[in-house]
Amino acid sequence: MATTTPTTTVRADVSAAGTRSISTFRLGRGLKTLWPPLAVLAAIILGWYVLSLVVLAERNFLLPPPHEIFTEALFNPGTAADIFLALWRTALVAVTGLAIAIVLGIVWAVAMSQARWVERSLFPYAVILQCIPILALVPLIGFWFGFNFEARTIVCVLIALFPMVSNTLFGLQSVEKSQRELFQLQGASRWTVLTKLQLPAALPAIFAGMRISAGLAVVGAIVGDFFFRRGTPGIGSLLSDYTSRIQSAELFAAIIVACLFGVAVFVLFGWIGRRAVGRWYESNRG
Amino acid sequence: MTATSIDTQLLRFSDVAMTFPNGTTALEGVDLTVDRGEFVTVVGPSGCGKSTLLRIASGLESATEGGVELDTDRIGYVFQDATLLPWRSVQANVELLAELHKVPKAQRTEAAKAAIDLVGLTGFEKNLPRELSGGMRMRTSLARSLTLDPELFLFDEPFGALDEITRERLQDELLRIFVEKRFAGLFITHSVSEAVYISTKVVVMSGRPGHIVDTFDIPFPMPRDPEVRFTAEFAELTGKISHALREGHR
Ligand SMILES: Nc1ncnc2c1ncn2[C@@H]1O[C@H](COP(=O)(O)OP(=O)(O)OP(=O)(O)O)[C@@H](O)[C@H]1O
Ligand SMILES: [Mg+2]
Numbered sequence: 001m002a003t004t005t006p007t008t009t010v011r012a013d014v015s016a017a018g019t020r021s022i023s024t025f026r027l028g029r030g031l032k033t034l035w036p037p038l039a040v041l042a043a044i045i046l047g048w049y050v051l052s053l054v055v056l057a058e059r060n061f062l063l064p065p066p067h068e069i070f071t072e073a074l075f076n077p078g079t080a081a082d083i084f085l086a087l088w089r090t091a092l093v094a095v096t097g098l099a100i101a102i103v104l105g106i107v108w109a110v111a112m113s114q115a116r117w118v119e120r121s122l123f124p125y126a127v128i129l130q131c132i133p134i135l136a137l138v139p140l141i142g143f144w145f146g147f148n149f150e151a152r153t154i155v156c157v158l159i160a161l162f163p164m165v166s167n168t169l170f171g172l173q174s175v176e177k178s179q180r181e182l183f184q185l186q187g188a189s190r191w192t193v194l195t196k197l198q199l200p201a202a203l204p205a206i207f208a209g210m211r212i213s214a215g216l217a218v219v220g221a222i223v224g225d226f227f228f229r230r231g232t233p234g235i236g237s238l239l240s241d242y243t244s245r246i247q248s249a250e251l252f253a254a255i256i257v258a259c260l261f262g263v264a265v266f267v268l269f270g271w272i273g274r275r276a277v278g279r280w281y282e283s284n285r286g
Numbered sequence: 287m288t289a290t291s292i293d294t295q296l297l298r299f300s301d302v303a304m305t306f307p308n309g310t311t312a313l314e315g316v317d318l319t320v321d322r323g324e325f326v327t328v329v330g331p332s333g334c335g336k337s338t339l340l341r342i343a344s345g346l347e348s349a350t351e352g353g354v355e356l357d358t359d360r361i362g363y364v365f366q367d368a369t370l371l372p373w374r375s376v377q378a379n380v381e382l383l384a385e386l387h388k389v390p391k392a393q394r395t396e397a398a399k400a401a402i403d404l405v406g407l408t409g410f411e412k413n414l415p416r417e418l419s420g421g422m423r424m425r426t427s428l429a430r431s432l433t434l435d436p437e438l439f440l441f442d443e444p445f446g447a448l449d450e451i452t453r454e455r456l457q458d459e460l461l462r463i464f465v466e467k468r469f470a471g472l473f474i475t476h477s478v479s480e481a482v483y484i485s486t487k488v489v490v491m492s493g494r495p496g497h498i499v500d501t502f503d504i505p506f507p508m509p510r511d512p513e514v515r516f517t518a519e520f521a522e523l524t525g526k527i528s529h530a531l532r533e534g535h536r
Contacts (some may be wrong), residue, residue: 006536177471178369185363186386200373280373280414 006112046097064249073253083240083254085104087261090221090234094265097156098217102210105164113172113198115189123169130162134220138227148231155224160213167209204281207273208215212270218262289303294321295357297343302352303495304338312338314495316472320438325464325471329531330491336474337345339496339533340440341455362439362469366446368423370415376402377411379489380429389435394433399429401419402403403430404463422453425459432463440471445480457484474522478527488527492534499534502527 045066052065073079108126112119138155145151177199183193220230225236234274242251297320304313312335318324329337341347342354345362370379380401384394402408405425415423424444429441445453461484464471475481481488482504490500502523506514514520 178365178367179371181383182369182384183364184346185344185361186383188386192386196382197371200371203373221492227518277373280416280418 002161023047035203055112061246061248064252067090067206068249068252069256072249073193074257079250083235083257085255086233086235086238087257089232090218090225090236090258091261093152093156093224094217094221096149097153097220098210098214100153100157101160101213101217105161105209105213106160106168106206109168109172110163110199112169112192113194119169126162126165128261129165132158134159135223135227138224141224142228142230146231147228151228152221152224152231152234156217156220159220160224163209163212163216164206167205167212168202171205172198174205175201204273204278207269207277210275211266211269215262215266217264218265273277288356292370294323295318295355296322297357298353298355299339299349299470300342300353300355302342302349302354305350306344309497313342313349313497314427315497318489318498320472321369322437322470323468323532324472324487325473325485326487326489326495327471327473327475327485328489328491329478329481329527330496330534331493332476332493334491335496336491339440340472340474343438344440356438358385358437360434360437362434362436363373364427364439364441364444366433366443368415368420368427370423370426372415375412375414376407376418376426376429379415379426380433383430397424397433399427401432402426404432404466405429405459410521419452420448424448424456424458428463429459432467435467436469439469439471441471443474446476453480459508460484478524478531479515481522482520482523482527483510490527490530490534500527500530502530 021234022203048063048066052060052063056063072224073083107222108122118255134155137158141154145154179197179201180193183197188196221234222236222239226240227236229237229240235254238254239251239258241247297318299316299318302316302318303311304314305311316339318326318339324455328339338347342349343356344361345356345419348354361403371382374382377395377398380398384397389397399411402411407422407425407429410418410422410518415426418426427444445456448456457480464484471485473481478488484502486508488502488504489498489516490502491497492499504523506520
C-alpha cells in the first residue's frame with residue numbers, strides 16, 4: 001500500500017504525478033502494450049489453420065478453420081441472433097450474481113473485521129465455499145431452486161463470492177496500527193473507523209476482488225446454464241446443444257463470444273477500479 | 287516557582303512503571319512533569335521505553351503502576367511516520383481530526399486553512415500525500431494536530447526519517463509555531479543536538495527498564511536564534527547530555 005512507503009527519502013517533486021498521467025494516455029504507449037497480445041493472436045490463428053487444414057484435413061469438423069466461425073455462424077443471422085439472445089440472458093445472470101456476491105462478500109468481510117472471534121468462526125466457511133466442487137452441486141441447486149434464473153444466479157454467487165470476501169478482509173486489515181491509533185486518540189467510534197478509515201483503505205483490494213469475481217461470475221452463469229439447459233437457456237445451454245449436434249463452427253462462435261464478454265467485464269472492472277482509486281493508490285506493478 | 291507549579295502543571299508522571307503482558311518491563315519509577323509553556327525533550331537509548339512514555343501520556347496505553355495526571359483533554363500526537371490517509375488531499379487530511387470531533391464544515395475548513403498556512407504548505411492543499419516530499423508530509427501531519435489547538439503536544443521522533451537540512455528547517459518551523467501557540471511540548475528524539483536546540487528542558491533516560499537519570503534546563507531564550515547552535519555553551523550542554531546518556535546506558 002502507498003501508506004507503507006517510509007518517509008525516508010525526500011521526493012520533492014509535485015509535478016511527477018502530472019507527467020505520469022499524461023504519458024499513460026499517450027497513444028504510442030497504447031499500441032506498445034497492444035502488439036504483444038496481437039502477435040500471440042496471429043500465431044494462434046496460424047497454428048489453428050495448420051491444425052484444421054493440414055493435420056485434421058477431412059476430419060476438420062472437430063476444429064473448423066477460423067474464418068468458418070464467421071461465415072458459418074456469426075454472419076448467419078439466425079445463429080447470431082441465437083448466440084446474442086443467449087449471451088444477453090447469461091449476462092443478466094452474471095451481473096445479478098456479481099452484484100449479490102459483491103454485497104454479500106463485503107458484508108461478510110466487514111463482519112469478520114469487527115472481532116477476531118467472528119473472523120475465526122466465519123473464515124473457515126469462506127475457504128470451504130471456495131473448495132466445494134461446485135460442478136457436483138449444480139444439479140442439486142437445480143432440484144432445490146428450480147432450473148430458472150434464481151438457481152443460475154445462486155451458482156454464480158457461489159463461484160464469485162470467495163474473492164470478494166478474502167480481498168475485502170485483506171483490505172480492511174491492511175490499515176496500519178498508527179492510523180488506527182490516530183482515530184482512537186480522537187475517540188472515534190467503530191462505525192467512524194470503518195467508514196472513514198478501513199473501507200477507504202480497503203478500496204484497492206475490493207476493486208481487485210471485483211475484477212476477479214466479475215470474471216468468475218461470467219463463468220458461473222455459463223456453468224449453471226450448461227447443466228440446467230431448461231428454463232431460459234443462455235450461452236451455456238447453447239454450448240451444450242452445439243456440442244451434442246457437433247456444430248463446431250457455431251460452438252466456437254459461442255465460445256469466443258462468451259470469452260470476449262468475460263474479457264470485457266474484466267477490463268470494465270479494471271477501468272472502474274483505476275478511476276476510483278488509481279489517483280492515490282500505486283499498485284506494485286506501477 | 288515550586289509553589290505555583292500545581293496551577294501550571296499540565297502533565298505529571300509519579301513513579302510510573304509499565305510492564306507489558308509478555309513480561310517486558312519498559313518503564314520503572316519514572317517521575318516527570320511538563321508545565322505549561324515548557325518544551326520537554328526526552329532522549330534515551332533505543333528500546334528504553336520513550337514511545338511507551340508518550341503512549342501512556344496520550345492514553346493509548348495505561349501504566350501498570352504509579353500515577354499519571356493530565357490537566358487537559360486537548361492533546362496533539364505526532365507519530366514518527368506522518369500517518370496521512372493516502373486517499374485524502376492535504377486539505378482533507380488536515381481537516382480529519384476536526385471532522386472526527388464533528389466540527390461544522392465551514393469552521394474546520396477555516397481551521398485547516400490557518401494550520402496549513404502556519405506550517406507553510408499554502409498552495410499544496412489539493413495535493414495527495416504521494417505527491418509530497420517526506421518533509422511536506424510531516425508538515426501536513428503537524429498541521430493536522432494544530433487544528434485541535436492542543437495544549438499538550440506529544441511528538442514521537444517526528445523528524446527521525448528526514449534528512450539533515452529538512453530536519454533543521456522543520457525544527458525552526460516547530461520553534462516558531464511553539465512561540466506563537468504556546469502549547470506545552472513533550473518531544474522524543476535520538477538526536478542530542480536536536481533536543482538542546484528545540485527544548486526548554488532535556489530529560490535523559492536510561493536503558494531498559496527506562497527511568498530518568500538526569501534533567502537539564504536549557505537556558506537559551508525563546509524565540510531561539512539558529513546561531514545558538516554554534517556557541518560554546520551549546521556545545522558544552524550537548525557534550526554533558528551525551529555523556530549522561532552514555533552513563534545511563536551502562
Ligand atoms: N505492546 C508491547 N508488548 C510487549 N513489549 C513491548 C510492547 N511495546 C513495546 N514493548 C517493549 O518495550 C520496550 C520499550 O519500547 P518503546 O517502543 O517504548 O521503546 P523506544 O524507547 O520508543 O525505542 P525506539 O527509540 O527504538 O523507538 C521495548 O523493549 C519493546 O520491545
Ligand atoms: Mg519509539
